[in-house]
Amino acid sequence: MPLVTADNLVKKYDELTAVDGVSFTIDEGQIFGFLGPNGAGKSTTISMLSTYLPPSSGDAVIDGLSVTHQAEKVRNIIGVVPQDIALYPTLTALQNLKFYGKMYDMGGENLDKRCQELLELVELWDRRDSRVEQFSGGMKRRINMAAGLLHHPRFLLLDEPTVGVDPQSREHIFETIFKIRDSGTTILYTSHYMEEVETLCDYIAIMDKGKMVASGTLHELLSVLGEGGVIELKIAPPGCHAGLEEAIAGQNGVTSINHQDGKLLISSKNSAHSLPPVLKVLEDTGCTVDHLEIYTPNLEKLFIHLTGKELRE
Amino acid sequence: MRQLKRLWQITLKDLLVMGKDRGSWIVLLLTPLAIIMVASFALGPAFNGELKSKLLAVNLDQGAIGKQLIDGLDTAEGLDVVEGTEAECQSLAVGDKKYKTSLVIPADFSSQILTGSDTSLQVYVDPTDNINRPFMLGMIDGAASRLSGMVTSVRVSVSEVIKFAPEAEPVTVASDAALAAANQMTGNPPVAVEISNAGTTADINMFDTQAPGYSVMFLLFGVMLGAEGLLEERDKGTLGRLLVAPVAKTSILGGKLVAQFLIALVQMTILFGVGHFVFGMHLGNSIPGLILMIFVTAFTATAFGILLASVVKTRRQATSLGTLIIILMSALGGSWWPLAIEPDFMQKLGHLTINAWALDGMNALIINGKTLTDILPQAGVLFAYGCICFLVGLRLFKFRNA
Structure with a gap:
């Protein structure tokens, strides 16, 4: 109450x-x-x-x-x-x-x-x-x-x-x-x-x-970011393939895709399982990876996700 | 009733906080006591007639009247004659020692007077000396006037004697008349001036005149500290904490007012007590009257502190603005010198200050021996002044930081 x-x-x-x-x-x-x-x-x-x-x-x-x-x-x-x-x-x-x-x-x-x-x-x-x-x-x-x-x-x-x-x-x-x-x-x-x-x-x-x-x-x-973690990717060249996001979204366990500062944030039920098929999609579409990070969701990342800036700014 | 209890608790807390602040007690008690003592002891000799003005003089006169004139001036109250040469008198200096006024008595001074002829005294003055000059010239002028009277009496005597005894030798008559008149010089003048202190307190001392003025000034400095304390509470969040407790704003400000008022009362009581018991300051003929004046002055000063805190934004502003206002009020209101020596419009302006009304009442009691009923108008004005300050302060005070 x-x-x-x-x-x-x-x-x-x-x-x-x-x-x-x-x-x-x-x-x-x-x-x-x-x-x-x-x-x-x-x-x-x-x-x-x-x-x-x-x-x-x-x-x-x-x-x-x-x-x-x-x-x-x-x-x-x-x-x-x-x-x-x-x-x-x-x-x-x-x-x-x-x-x-x-x-x-x-x-x-x-x-x-x-x-x-x-x-x-x-x-x-x-x-x-x-x-x-x-x-x-x-x-x-x-x-x-x-x-x-x-x-x-x-x-x-x-x-x-x-x-x-x-x-x-x-x-x-x-x-x-x-x-x-x-x-x-x-x-x-x-x-x-x-x-x-x-x-x-x-x-x-x-x-x-x-x-x-x-x-x-x-x-x-934290579930907003995906229960199993987030794969953060920076891809070159930007917009290297028009259907890239749709292709990633269709992979096993991927729950959502967001953009932030030119990066793709891929939430999934299990990032370890989702990573290989995502990389395969990138390879197939001719895109290269400049930056890759996998992390467990936390409030700091959620705040960045929600506001586009860091909590301590 | 609950708010009154909270008001009282805030008062007790403020007294406790203040009691632990040694720096404040130095401002409230030690500084005013030190300044009152310094001012009283420094000005005391002049006030008591112990400090004499020095007159450098040379007597070139060969006769007796020049010497009588010097002796007469030397025995005058507040004047000390120092003998020098004519050159020293003209330069107003004897070696390294400087003088402000000198007198040269000419060589034929006695003979001229004895024959009823005109003569003159030469006086040299320091043009920058605006303080002693009127007194010195007054003394010399007074002596010259008596000698002029003497010459006049010699002339009248000669003219009257010749009228009734044409065979008399005018020079002899003049000389006899002049010698007779000269003998009058050292005695009491035929027309004397008697000076008495007005009022009933005859033997006032320097503390009587200095202590009230400086006490009121430091009372105001004390409440300025109180105003800073109020702003400090706002800045540090303790006031905010009271605002989210069930405490009315009037209780918060009222509690602080009562605490500051009690501190001001203690301050004034100690200053007057030390003045009376240690330095022999008079308290006048009406202790109830003095207590009333101390009460209303402490109340009004405290309310002024609340008003000060309400019109400034920061503690720094309270210090700078408060100091400026207090110094102006003290100068205008008679804390440093008597209001009576100021021009009329300044005296009227001075009565916009707390100091002027407080000192009018206190001086009336301490110096002029007035009674409780005599000072009710001053006490009433001060009380009304305090009420206005408190109400305006309560209305304007910002309990929250911007």
Whole structure:
């Protein structure tokens, strides 16, 4: 059952459309991933869902509450972990958490207990009285995440929570996210690292230039490229044979053919089996191969396939 | 009620953050204390009459009146006569030492006066000395006036005596009359001028005049730091985090206003406390009045900080624009020198500033011994000023980065 439903969300700044009609649903208990390059509109979408920015049009409903009309109530059930380290550097880890807890009317023993739980969750309980400014980047990220969880939010929005952290801290953050998911919290996770989204997310939406260009489970998304891999060919001379593509498409296991940057991307059920007949077709038609690559489908390749550019551009 | 609790928590957090920022305390307390002390000790001798202006003089007169004139000037308050040669007086220099004013008493000075004849004193001045010159010329002119009175009395005496005793020798009469008049020179003048401090606080000191002005100026610098802190919260995302929590914008700005207000109160209280207990600064006759002025000044300055944060885009702008405005307000509003010495239109312009209204009230209490009811108009204007700043700031402040 969906906890979150976004319906045609649009955010415009004068001439610029940062988010252009994005719609999706997030099921309860799911980790929903937003993947896209910087500037794709991921953070703006999170800002609208978190009530930080009002949508120019469209709406989103979280647990039955509209972000445009019931923002105050929405704020009580969501937790936000912003991309910035939104902490007070001269205060200690515990002082930061207590302050943010009090913003949600928490106090007394409940707040003390919750702070301890979260500091133990992010494994910083023994550093609770250290100033945040003395922490490493990874430790700050973990406290930043804990601050968004104090009030037991039903829906947690994580905006690129691993930016600038070392691999060890990243692993630690991943473990924490799984623990949060296991406690029943629904999570929206944005990243421009495909490995993170592949590892963490149950459902993935790919964004580019303010639009959602694809969505589905990892398996569903990668099947677009062919379950058995992709044969990438650069052929000389270009257009060497008019009926080449039709001839390749008719070979055993080939599921689709696409063009990208002068290359042919041949998806198949089993690229190892499909390769010999494809090469035979090329030989028969008098074409030569300048470049040949066989790869297993991944989100990076899918993004290139969908947008014609690399994810990190 | 919940929003009020959140407002208070934001206040406590800001106080905690501020308490840990030693650099801010240096700006808030140590710097103003140092400047007040330097200004007070530097200007104190002049203010207390301990700093005397030096008059280089040469007495070429062979008679007694020239010496009496020098002695009279030397005993005058604020004046010290240094003897030199005629050439030194003309060049205003004795070796490497430079003087601003000199006086040459001519050789026939006494004989001319004793005969009731016209004579003159030669004064040399440094044309760049605009500060001491009026005082020095005033002192010499005063002495010359008394001598002119003496010559006049000699002439009248001679004319009256000759009228009733034609056989009397005019020169003898003039000489006797002149000597009698000259004996009056060293005593109190027949018409004296008595000067008293207006108001009830008679023995004001330099701290009384310097501390309020500099305290208000550094209060404004303190709230400028508060404005920068607010913008820093916006830049670093902590303000954004509060915006996605169930906290009203009025609670966020209100909490910061209360925190800054309390810091400003502590700052003013410490500055005035140190001034009073360490340097003997007077607090006037109305402590409630002074407390009211400190409260409204701290409130208005704090609200000004919110307004400043609302009209700039970056922390750098807050620093540069804030510094410019505060320096202008301090100069115009009487923090550096008394408003009374400025032209009328500048005084009117000065009353557009927080400093002028605050200092009007504080000086009325500390220097003129006024009471709580006397300073209610100034306190009222300041409070209204603060309310306008806060409301405009709340309306204009951009909680989100562009």
